[in-house]
Amino acid sequence: MSNTMEIAQRLKGLREIEEIEPEEMANVCSMSVDEYLSYETGERDFSVTMLCKCADRLGIDVTALFTGDTPKLSRYSIVRKGAGLSVERRSGFTYKHLAYNLKGRIAEPFYVIAPYREDEQNKPIQLSTHAGQEMDYIVEGSLKISIDGKEEILNEGDTVFYDSSKPHGMIAIGGKDCKFLAIIFKKD
Numbered sequence: 001m002s003n004t005m006e007i008a009q010r011l012k013g014l015r016e017i018e019e020i021e022p023e024e025m026a027n028v029c030s031m032s033v034d035e036y037l038s039y040e041t042g043e044r045d046f047s048v049t050m051l052c053k054c055a056d057r058l059g060i061d062v063t064a065l066f067t068g069d070t071p072k073l074s075r076y077s078i079v080r081k082g083a084g085l086s087v088e089r090r091s092g093f094t095y096k097h098l099a100y101n102l103k104g105r106i107a108e109p110f111y112v113i114a115p116y117r118e119d120e121q122n123k124p125i126q127l128s129t130h131a132g133q134e135m136d137y138i139v140e141g142s143l144k145i146s147i148d149g150k151e152e153i154l155n156e157g158d159t160v161f162y163d164s165s166k167p168h169g170m171i172a173i174g175g176k177d178c179k180f181l182a183i184i185f186k187k188d
Contacts, residue, residue, distance in 0.1 A: 007051070008042040010065055014058050015040075028057045030129065048087060048095055049130045052108060052184065056131070062108065063100045070103065077102035084111060092117070095182075108184040114143060116172040125151075127167040131187040134164040141178035145170040154180075 015025055026036035029050050038044045048062075055062040064070050066087055077099050084096030087110075098109040125146045136145070136159065143154045148166035153173065162168065164184065172178035 004045050005042040006068070007046055007065055008040050010068055011051075011054055012040040014060065014064075015054075018058055020057065025054060025057065029053050047128060048108075048110070048184075049128045052130055052186075056186070061103065061105070063097070066097070066100070071101050071105075073102045074104065106186060108186070110182045110184070111139075112180050112182050114141075114170060114172040114178045114180070116141075116175060116177050120171045121173065125169040125171055127169040129167055130164050130184065132164055133161065133185040133187075134168070135159060135161045135181075135183045135185070136170070137181040139179045139181060141172055141176050141180075142174040143170050143178045143180060144173045 015022070022033050022037055022040070026033045029036055035044075039046060039050070051065050052062050055065055061071055063085070066085060079096075079098045079100075084098050085100035087095040087097060092115045094113040094115075096111040098111055099105055099107075125144070127146065136143070136154070138154045138156050138158045140156055142156075145152050145154060145160060145168065147160070147162050147168045152160065154160060165187075170178075
């Protein structure tokens with residue numbers, strides 16, 4: 001069974017246990033009920049943003065949707081170089097969750113690899129929104145980011161911090177993949 005199908009089954013099962021209607025979850029995710037249900041059946045692949053929104057509504061840690069387990073550590077968490085919970089979402093972007101085993105997190109830290117794609121360079125950037133704030137720190141390569149209608153170019157060592165409830169998205173530019181640290185700060 002694919003990871004997408006496993007997440008879909010967990011999402012549907014938890015929603016049903018909590019007696020939340022699909023209409024409410026669709027509203028939480030800012031999409032139609034039909035679109036939401038296509039995620040629950042595994043027809044569509046999830047974005048990290050969507051899973052965070054669903055986890056917040058369900059009152060669970062997003063790790064439970066990714067893995068089926070809940071974080072156990074309460075004092076600190078160490079993730080060694082090259083490790084982390086691998087999450088492959090959003091059209092080839094690779095995410096490694098860097099604190100998946102720490103319970104009670106107030107932020108979701110990810111090491112992200114945005115693939116360079118020639119066909120994306122002259123198209124509008126795919127946008128998403130989620131509650132809270134986000135910080136992205138460029139480790140390697142270059143990233144074109146769109147935030148609420150404004151585009152910026154970020155290079156190695158650059159940081160952007162923004163209100164993630166505004167439409168935002170990014171693509172790698174410059175002919176190679178971009179590696180960056182993304183920290184999503186949850187809204188109370």
